[in-house]
Amino acid sequence: MTSLQERKITKNLPSPQRFKVGMIGGGTVSSSAYAILSGDSSGNHLLSRIEVVSVAVRDLKKIRLIPQDILTDNPDSIVDDPNIEIVVELMGGTEKARELIERALRNGKHVITANKSLVARHGNELDALAARAGVSFKYEAAVAGGIPILRTLKTSLGANKLRKTMGIVNGTCNYIVTQMSDHQMSFTDALAKAQELGFAEADPTFDVGGRDAAEKNVILSKVAFGKDVDVSQVLADPELVKGITSIESRDIECARKLGFTIKLLAVSEIKPDGKLLFFVSPHLVENKHPLAAVKDAYNAIFIEGDPVGDLMLYGKGAGGGPTASAVVGDILNVVEGISSGVPVISASTLGSAEFATLSKEMHSKFYLRLLTQNCPTAFGGIMWLFGEANIAPEMVQQSITDRGLLEIVIITEAVSSQKLHNALRIISGLPYFEKTVNALPLLEAS
Numbered sequence: 001m002t003s004l005q006e007r008k009i010t011k012n013l014p015s016p017q018r019f020k021v022g023m024i025g026g027g028t029v030s031s032s033a034y035a036i037l038s039g040d041s042s043g044n045h046l047l048s049r050i051e052v053v054s055v056a057v058r059d060l061k062k063i064r065l066i067p068q069d070i071l072t073d074n075p076d077s078i079v080d081d082p083n084i085e086i087v088v089e090l091m092g093g094t095e096k097a098r099e100l101i102e103r104a105l106r107n108g109k110h111v112i113t114a115n116k117s118l119v120a121r122h123g124n125e126l127d128a129l130a131a132r133a134g135v136s137f138k139y140e141a142a143v144a145g146g147i148p149i150l151r152t153l154k155t156s157l158g159a160n161k162l163r164k165t166m167g168i169v170n171g172t173c174n175y176i177v178t179q180m181s182d183h184q185m186s187f188t189d190a191l192a193k194a195q196e197l198g199f200a201e202a203d204p205t206f207d208v209g210g211r212d213a214a215e216k217n218v219i220l221s222k223v224a225f226g227k228d229v230d231v232s233q234v235l236a237d238p239e240l241v242k243g244i245t246s247i248e249s250r251d252i253e254c255a256r257k258l259g260f261t262i263k264l265l266a267v268s269e270i271k272p273d274g275k276l277l278f279f280v281s282p283h284l285v286e287n288k289h290p291l292a293a294v295k296d297a298y299n300a301i302f303i304e305g306d307p308v309g310d311l312m313l314y315g316k317g318a319g320g321g322p323t324a325s326a327v328v329g330d331i332l333n334v335v336e337g338i339s340s341g342v343p344v345i346s347a348s349t350l351g352s353a354e355f356a357t358l359s360k361e362m363h364s365k366f367y368l369r370l371l372t373q374n375c376p377t378a379f380g381g382i383m384w385l386f387g388e389a390n391i392a393p394e395m396v397q398q399s400i401t402d403r404g405l406l407e408i409v410i411i412t413e414a415v416s417s418q419k420l421h422n423a424l425r426i427i428s429g430l431p432y433f434e435k436t437v438n439a440l441p442l443l444e445a446s
């Protein structure tokens with residue numbers, strides 16, 4: 001073949017399809033996603049075929065890295081633009097974002113979001129809507145930022161019967177407990193430092209109260225176990241969602257002396273009867289357990305499955321770059337699907353999740369720190385009531401606090417949480433009893 005013929009053939013080949021993306025939001029995550037999509041594409045050849053054609057923002061005058069000529073203050077123009085195939089929602093909030101995503105899906109566009117609150121509340125309906133429209137709805141970035149956890153659960157681990165996920169999914173809480181244990185800081189000082197460094201919001205209640213972790217756990221439960229958890233039900237139940245506000249320096253110290261560290265874990269476990277054990281709580285994690293080594297603002301998800309066994313994914317759970325990595329990964333996944341001609345099935349859309357019946361029956365050893373008045377009968381009375389409740393302690397320590405109270409630290413045998421809480425309710429009625437400072441499950445290394 002002559003070089004002239006070669007040139008002619010190349011010329012006649014259809015030019016590779018280009019994929020037009022519209023982004024709603026031009027803030028932290030969008031700017032990083034835009035930088036990846038408009039930068040060096042050597043990492044994946046498909047990157048060069050993706051073009052961000054429009055970005056919706058609120059304030060057109062704000063200085064940003066995204067070129068002015070593709071900015072709009074009208075997000076409707078993106079979801080209604082027939083030339084845009086992929087809509088990336090990165091504006092946050094639930095109502096307006098939901099309305100725009102629904103319209104984009106109905107208009108036959110693939111949608112990607114990092115919006116965990118929206119997915120935790122409406123993910124199931126939006127998955128179903130996407131499936132009906134024959135498009136993808138993806139939200140890898142909504143849980144644990146840069147860690148590719150959802151696709152791993154659904155696709156890479158698709159051969160497994162998954163049993164349990166335990167996640168450190170809130171970087172703010174993990175940063176605070178790390179500062180408390182590694183630098184002997186009080187909760188208040190650790191929180192102030194987290195705020196100073198941008199790891200915590202000015203109003204940190206959503207994070208330190210465990211609510212952010214609970215929303216992410218709703219998504220994990222859906223993707224790992226196909227269970228649709230009612231987010232408002234769990235957020236309204238203080239037994240199911242506990243944050244780190246009750247953790248005192250003394251708990252950190254007691255944990256350290258016992259060979260443990262305190263971590264906020266979001267746990268989701270499928271029981272043999274099909275019920276879902278779902279809770280967020282600080283745990284005493286044995287120092288030998290891989291989750292104990294997850295420090296500062298890092299996230300990790302520990303997974304138990306069969307036949308894979310135990311595994312853990314670890315990485316940055318927030319920040320523009322890591323979150324944009326997950327967003328662009330979703331875009332590439334959609335583009336791969338379209339280019340290969342294989343129907344695009346969202347990693348998280350393989351059938352809608354069924355309504356979850358929750359179990360509150362957790363079986364674990366517990367760390368207890370109790371305060372009572374320092375009277376001669378106090379210790380004996382409390383231990384007698386544990387005996388009556390059929391709960392044997394594995395370890396008991398007593399000491400007198402600065403305020404002259406008797407502090408009792410107990411590690412129980414493995415018991416059901418209901419049985420323990422019933423015993424603590426009876427104990428709290430003793431006339432000399434002051435309070436249960438903390439009752440936290442233990443996670444031991446296997």
Ligand SMILES: NC(=O)c1ccc[n+]([C@@H]2O[C@H](COP(=O)([O-])OP(=O)(O)OC[C@H]3O[C@@H](n4cnc5c(N)ncnc54)[C@H](OP(=O)(O)O)[C@@H]3O)[C@@H](O)[C@H]2O)c1
Pocket residue numbers: 024025026027028029030056057058059060062073075089090091092093096114115116141142145317318319320323
């Ligand atoms: N940041 C992270 O580390 C992280 C991690 C995981 C998930 N996420 C999620 O990712 C999403 C984006 O977070 P972000 O940190 O990038 O937020 P951000 O910096 O506050 O950016 C939000 C963007 O949305 C735009 N916007 C808001 N309302 C709008 C409206 N009605 N119409 C048009 N544009 C509107 C804002 O415009 P202006 O710039 O004009 O104000 C801004 O550009 C959120 O759902 C968040 O929960 C973030």
